[in-house]
Amino acid sequence: MENNFTKICGGTLYDPTNGIDGEVRDLWLADGKIVAPPSDPHVRPARTIDASGLVVMPGGIDMHCHIAGPKVNAARKLRPDDRRDAEPVHRTATTRSGTMGSVPSTFATGYKYAALGYTTAFDAAVPPLLAAHAHAEFADTPCLDKGCYLLMGNNHYVMQxxxxxxxxKLRSFIGWLLSRGKGYAPKLVNPGGVEAWKHRDGSRSTGLDDTVPHFDVTPRQIISEVAQAAADLKLPHPVHIHCNQLGMPGNWRTTLETMQALENRCxxxxxxxxxxxxxxxADEGTSSSKVPQLADYINSHPQLTVDVGQVLFGETTSMTGDGPLGHFLANLYGSKWISSDVEMEAGCGISPIEYKNKSLIHALQWAIGLEWYLLVEDPWQVVMSTDHPNGGSFLAYPQIIRLLMDRTYRxxxxxxxxxxxxxxSSLADLDREYSLNDIAIITRAGPAKILGLADKGHLGPGAAADITIYTPDDDKETMFELPRMVIKAGEMVVEQGEIRSTPQGNILHVDADYDREVEPDIKAWFEDTYSVRWENYGVEG
Structure with missing residues (x-):
């Protein structure tokens, strides 16, 4: 009896969500989903994949990266040197041509993520006013399901x-903004600090209890109130926070205060x-790691999660919704720089950067990232990221995996x-090594849980048939940089390093349940303050 079933036979499964840690099992797929085995033992699958001796995991999920929208496009324009010197993606019968570098083109981004075994990615900082641009680039990014977080931490209506x-009113506005911009979660970038920088003399030292000029609110209030609104809206992913004073010596205190400001909220x-x-x-003197103190707080507060933003040595591009940071880095390194002010909403800064292992500060950043992975006790609370491309390219994920699994290499x-x-830093004293199950958590199961994606990050019946199959290797960087097969929604996307198909993927967004009666007030404010018309704002379709 023939049908549309695909059977993956004899693979060694790592599926932490369902408590499967290195067990040999079969998987059945049909109609883009993982399904229970047919009750009729005589049913033969239309296709059989022999995964004997191979490692089978859910498709990877990058919950924090910068891959689409106006800031990414501006970075591509800023760095022709970076793109010119990188190996391009050549056009084939299946793929379109694309450029690489630290900020790849849309097509190259989709192909390269798929080639690493990733099937889902979220852009982490999109201004709602320019969300249509991000979604247009998503439409040109194949092989991935995609979503974005919308910037709200310096939004004038939010602060008012x-x-x-x-x-x-705040709760309804956030719901309206996410629905209108087809976003997935509220994003706070240097809450209040970007707006304060625009009003003042260029100072980046906005603390949690400093008042934002003109608006008479503090970053602490923004964090607390937006977090409560997100909880009241029952969003699948809680507020996503880029803390104040990024990169500044002594900023760990602000980070701890931010964690505390959330109180018992996720x-x-x-x-x-x-x-x-x-x-x-004067009390602390030179720069140092404060991960042990911060990780202790995370370890005792299971409602909080982090992604790392691991630094890798080499050239990359700093790209952020934190406009003051972009200005600071450009002055620090004497590099070219782009800054942009998004009316009523946000700002951004873009600048080239090179991390050097012989630089004390850069090497300390590298070590601090690894400390986070190794000092957070529960891997469900920490997620792999490089803040692509800020700390390095997502293409470095296999190297990070090796650093976590091989203490001698580290x-x-x-x-x-x-x-x-x-x-x-304490890195030299940390002997912990990650297991394959741990890796499956921080790259797949954990992000899916944090994002509230019930059909992602696991291999149980009902899950999307997003599956990556690896060839085991003692060198875990080799193992993870070239999957044997990648399946997206049941379709073979990558086989033996070659792109076999380029599915478009889905847009992941929320339609929030908010009070529609607030819309006339929003519209009146919008028509009075914005340079575009109300009906042209947001994403259609």
């Missing part, structure tokens, strides 16, 4: 609603490596760094 103590703190620095005052890399790193 908080100042005027109108939580219902929250995700992103690229946490950039927010974990000691130093900067020790050898540490020895190649500036010698003072061992005095200012």
């Amino acid at each position: 609603s908080i100042r005027d103590k109108e939580p219902a 929250g995700h703190l992103t690229h946490i490596q950039f927010h974990s620095y000691g130093g900067g005052d 020790s050898d890399m540490l020895k190649s760094c500036h010698p003072d790193v061992t005095k200012r």
